[in-house]
Amino acid sequence: MKVAASIREKLTRELTPEQLEVIDQSCDHAGHAGARPEGETHFHVEAVSSVFDDLNRVQRQRLVYKILADELAGPVHALTLNLKAPSDAK
Template identity: 40%
Template sequence: MTGPIAQEIAQRLTAAFAPTQLEVINDSASHAGHTGDDGTGESHFTIRIESAEFEGVSRLQRQRRVNAALGDIPGQRVHALAIQARAPGE
């Protein structure tokens, strides 16, 4: 089951990038008891996103754009995000 933070991540990224592919993977169980585990079960995520919005954009700029679209989620409501952002065909 997908929790509320994972759903919000997917909604924000869909609105910002109209992705052709999007996966929001909850990695929190792998980090239970570690730094950043707040007990909610939604502290660590991997995001895999493909969008035409990333064509001609550097890897760093893609990550910055994803983080900006997520607003207060990274660093405040989620401890860690792994972002894999690509353009179609990459």
């Protein structure tokens, strides 16, 4: 399974998001540390989920890091996050 697909599948399963975007930004980092020629090393995730309702920004990020622990320990070099609860997105 491709890295982006794995990220999308895990976040969908664990967060049941109303909105989810997984953006591969690896091409913007070609030649940088951690970049691989085949890509899929640098990602940006935007998610809106009710799971985030009672969590602050740091708690939301830690939750996503936990869900994506395998990817962060291996193929993913960098991950940026924009995580919102439905009430934040309005």
